[in-house]
Amino acid sequence: MQAPREPLLSLRRITKVFGEGDATVQALRGVDLDVYPGEFVAIMGASGSGKSTAMNILGCLDAPTEGQYLVEGIPVESLPGDVLAALRNDRLGFVFQGFNLLPRTSALDNVELPLVYADVSASERRVRARRALAEVGLAGRERAHPNQLSGGQQQRVAIARALVNAPEVLLADEPTGNLDTRTSAEIMALLVALNRDRGITIVMVTHDTDIAAYAGRLVTFRDGLIVSDQPRAAP
């Protein structure tokens, strides 16, 4: 392990409660997690253990009930809405468990979306979105709409969208959940390359031990708590 640096992302005693009254669900019960620049973290855990909830907080898509989330030491709750939006736009890339692509919109337009909000010119958007689609192996399918793509292809469009704005951190919630073994291996090779060559920090949720093996660190959730956090030898 390298010399301790400032953590890039840190969760401090995070709890998250859904619902009100009798119907409350305690999704997170006090999670502490530091993610350092350049790390590749895999998160595992049973279904319902709070992995997605933690990822949403890391992605600034949701706010914790209690506790603090710091990005480069700055508490996120103190940031104004526009700064948060900029953070989501060009520093964090998010791949959702359920793709979340715009329907009736071409793959290319979907991938361009973060660039639209980054004020990138139309011609450059085109170029960068095409390149991102090519990187995930979807060259030639730019005009296809999500309902014309397979689950795996939609997943790859979602990854291309997360990568198109060259984020520092990629947050991927089961990015290979819908892919066959061969495509999964391709995607993982892509993520590993991004982590190693471009220094992108990656936090990835997976149910698959083989996939988790690509990561340098494995964090395990159970019932809203982190029950183990161990480094692995990088492959």
Next chain:
Amino acid sequence: MRLATTTGLAVSALLRSKLRSLLTTLGVVIGVAAVIIMQSMGAGATAMVTGELSGMGSNMLMLMPGATQGMGGASLGAPLFTRDDLAAIGRECPAVRAASVMNVRSVRVVTGDENRSTNLYGVSPSYLEIRQWLTVMGRGLTEEDERQGAKVCVIGETNRIELFGSVDPIGAEIRVHDLACTVVGVLEPKGASTFGQDQDDLVLMPSTTYGRRIMGDDRIGVMMLSAVAEDRIDEAKAQVQSLMRQRRRVLEGEDDDFTVRDMRELIAIMGTITGVLTSLLAGVAAISLVVGGIGIMNIMLVSVTERTREIGIRLAVGARARDILAQFLVEAVVLSLAGGMLGLLLGAVGSYAASRVLDLPFSLPPMAAALAVGVSVVVGVLFGVFPARKAAHLRPIVALRFE
């Protein structure tokens, strides 16, 4: 985000669901078209009434018993005029060229087997000259007819057609209210008035015949006068007024118990009436514009709810609240502006068609057009802001998880 990008986004979003966009904006299209058609027809009707009234002879004056009242005519109950009043006006008002009796009632006229109801006018020989009416067959009424109380009449075109058809009416006899009269002339056709009244449905007879044989009362209800020239109308009016005050013994400081009106006033009154009508119609049309706006608001609300996931996705990839706000606002404005333009086009075509059918002069008031389109944009903004604000301030995950 740049406005051009936002507009592009909005237009493509609207084009993605063409039918819904069209239905949404239909309310505004109809509202704007209705406002334009109403305004245009109102302006056409006003122009027509004004034209018609000036065609009646612009140096014409009307003398009625009763004090002047508001927009309408004169109050009832004041004493009628006498033959001596008529003679006195002829003698003592140098600015008045001619004065005529105009007593009117509705009567039945009968020929052979035809029988109909029409308006009977008891008038002086100068009446045709005052009204600037001509006869197309036979002659008008003469001093001789008036003096003798001759049993003669001049009929309007409608009566000629209804009573005689293709038969020559001159010299024929008709029964007017049981009085046998000889037809001596037919008036030039004038068609329907703006208010749909048939101006040819009348019979003229000497006022003396009318007074003695029809009514049994020789007093005068209304007098029509003409001034010697158009620029002496006010003078004529003043002369008639002071003469009548004196003859009718109106005391100093008391109001006139009669009314003198000239055509300019009538034109102004008609203008007010058509103006009120136009505003009423435009008001109704404006309500439909508001209804159209509510339609837009409704669909925008539905659209925001329906597209909550889309908003979540946009927020998740870095859209700011104001980007979302701008997107939905621009969508609403583009929609209502397109609706306004379409409505303007439809309104212009519609009012042109209506002016053809109703035989009104065609005009498209530019103010009304600008206003209608402007209002439709305001409607879009007002009714777009609310749902757009609602959407822009959602937390991304809340929007994403929305079912």
